[in-house]
Amino acid sequence: MDSSLELLAELSIGLVGFAGVVSALGRSRLSKATLSFRVGALLINSVTALVASIIPLLLAAHGVSVNVLWTIATVFLVLAQIGTITWSARWVSSLSSEEVPNLIRVVMFSLIVLTILYELYGIIFDLPSLSAIYIVGVSVSFGVGLFHFCILVLSINVSTEST
8 A cells, every 4th residue: 555655646746847847848739728727637636646645644654543544535535536627627618629629528527527436435335445446546636637747748839940
């Protein structure tokens, strides 16, 4: 458990750092609104994965029992992911389907909703498996952040023409 969460925390820190580099140095072909959404989604998902990776370690260090530890951590993760999907829905609704294709909207929202439902299932019905369910949830948040990072990297204008 500790090594998986520590790895996710380290990867999340790297992703947040690269987000700053990409947004500062790259000339994107994306519109300002789309770029703002992508960078925001990258940061929110990466920070969610980072904080969610650290919470169980902190709770364990304070002697919290295993069932309580994973329940508290998973409730935090569910709330963070609900906040993220709400924020994303508001942003995406103002963007055109050319800026954020409908297929990507459906896949990303479905992925997060299914993850939230899986986490809630673990909290309510499957406490013994909650640690594994939690790692899946943190991995999904990291994965969504990584997806937005890849889109940002692919949108960098590599033209050598001076503007």
